Amino acid sequence: MVTSSDTPFEVYVVEDDDAVLKSLGALMEAHGYGATLCRTAEDFLKSFDPARRACLVLDLRLPGMSGMQLQARLAEMGVDIPIVVVTAHGDVPIAVQAMRAGAIDFIEKPTEAERLLEAVAAARATLENRAPPEVPRQVIADRLARLTEREQEVLHHLLHGKLNKEIAAELGISQRTIEVHRARIREKMQARGIADLIRMLG
Template sequence: MNTDATVFVVDDDQAMRTSLQWLIESTGLTVQTYESADVFLARYTPGRPGCLLLDVRMPGMSGLELQAHLARAGYRLPVILITGHGDVAMAVKAMKAGAVDFIEKPFHDEDLLRSIARALDDDKQKRAKHAMRAEIAARLAELTPREHEVMAMVTDGRSNKDIAAALGVSAKTVEAHRARVMEKMRAESLAELVRMALAVASEDHPAGR
């Protein structure tokens, strides 16, 4: 479990907030609690690693409304919903909207802690991928327009001869451009260069958007 992360608990029931804080802190995690969605939004610093534990039904902005608000704002914080029996359909809707899990009341402590561990692991992996894509984008920015063209054709599987014909240059010139692309992108192989291109493409066109 990622002990550098924070579990943000949003619930209008003070007794529930206190109980959840004691339980989660017993595993060594940092916990911050909020009595409403509005208070959370006023105090949360975007970009902090962790996950969000939300009650579905709250006065004012509901858990689902907060989840939707965070999605529109582009926050990547994983969401776990705590639901009553009558809220299961709402929780399923939230899962389809991107929540990582929902826990029904009354719940077993172990089930909740496992769900939090999964959410934190998901957050850590997504942050690592985002950092990797940002690094690749920075390397791409160092390429000249012609090097971008060559990289696109190389990662599309085209030969030096085909690229040379398409660009109206010699195969030797293509080889030189290709070598500079590999150097600037810090790619050890063509396969690695293709993986970099695919990683950036998946960031530009994520599934489901």
């Protein structure tokens, strides 16, 4: 059996330059991290495992969905992952926007290995410092029992990665109502977001 302590901290790298992508992946693995390499935001969303301890090294300029759009999508999904933004010099104002939206650091290209490793270490520390203690199974069961039937339906869809608008369409109710249900689920389950719920129920 592989425990969380046996599993390396995962670094997702989203970068459309193949040479840079491979270089950053090799750097992470050389320092004991797991590395998942993605050329696009869409590739990241397909490969992302919210149950893993991880951070995201994110280039802002990507083909298709941009880095900022991916950050917004993750926020909408309730995914709590530390993000380190990598940006070209001319994109610093955009990087500042990303920081205001919750990214923990930004690094200008060309990326210095030591600077990036420091940022990843800080991301890991940030995640571990805010990680909740393990909740006993009986406590989780008691919290689940407090959910209404509709809240349980919404929770089921959330755990399968669906967005508010998708859940609303499926259940035939408004997005605002879904937001209310999400808030009540978080309150009753004592969870800060979908990542906490996945850790409890995964």
